[in-house]
Amino acid sequence: MNTHNIINFLREKGLKVTSQRLAICSFILSRKDHPTAEQIFQELRDEYPTISLGTIYKTLHLLKDLRLIQELGFNNGSIRYDPDMELHVNMICSKCGKIYDYKTKNVKNLWDAILSELNVKPVGQRIDVYYECDDCKNINST
Amino acid sequence: MNTHNIINFLREKGLKVTSQRLAICSFILSRKDHPTAEQIFQELRDEYPTISLGTIYKTLHLLKDLRLIQELGFNNGSIRYDPDMELHVNMICSKCGKIYDYKTKNVKNLWDAILSELNVKPVGQRIDVYYECDDCKNINST
């Protein structure tokens, strides 16, 4: 979703388009690494020095309610925000916490088979694979 | 794992078998509903009035390090503890938060397919399906 689309989307919902809100939406909707609220805060501070964590959280909740992002809670209590609402596998490095999304037709087919077995209408899903990424492997072997 | 096995397991690891530790281990290892630390605390209080949350957490971390349980972090910041270390799907009611585990051949197939496609050695996994359970459906329809 580009800036223009975000503006229209917010207006359609009767929401005000402020510069902070636009910045936060553009940021999270374009990121593929599932940042935390704190990371968003730090990265937007350069351009918006007065932006606050409270605003970040309020905007993220808004996007969650609008079903544009999903929250991923982790064992250390942190929450990361994922703008990909389609079925995918979260590939998570157990050392550095880096995440990338993985999607194939095969995953979709197998997932559909499981859902038909379960006979439920899911309102959401989450598939995590924890592994050691190449960067962390290399650090260990040096 | 019954009480006798737990005692032997702890002894083998050189850990002391205290009544609190035994109670917490027996409790979490036999529960299928993935309780929180607070729930364990409340339920054990009757029998062990002086037990503390600190001890619950320390014991849970111990069991995690021993790979007898896994932690599941959620969006509200809470952590729930799951004694099933085999591959399974967590069926989670999005309304009441109730969880039950689901295992079939297809789940295993999905997992094997993903792993062979990805060509990684996983160190763990997590598969959640969020849905509305029968109890919550009935409440809504009355």
Added chain:
DNA sequence: GTAACTGCAAACGCTTTGCACTCCC
């Protein structure tokens, strides 16, 4: 006897809330 464990309370980290001020519409 002593090292590990417990219970308590304080500290911690992330998230939420309340409210006065600001700015979009």
Added chain:
DNA sequence: GGGAGTGCAAAGCGTTTGCAGTTAC
């Protein structure tokens, strides 16, 4: 002009930590 949105600071809540006292071995 009015109400939604922002920023700040305080409060909230689950988890972790530190330490003195206790207990298993």
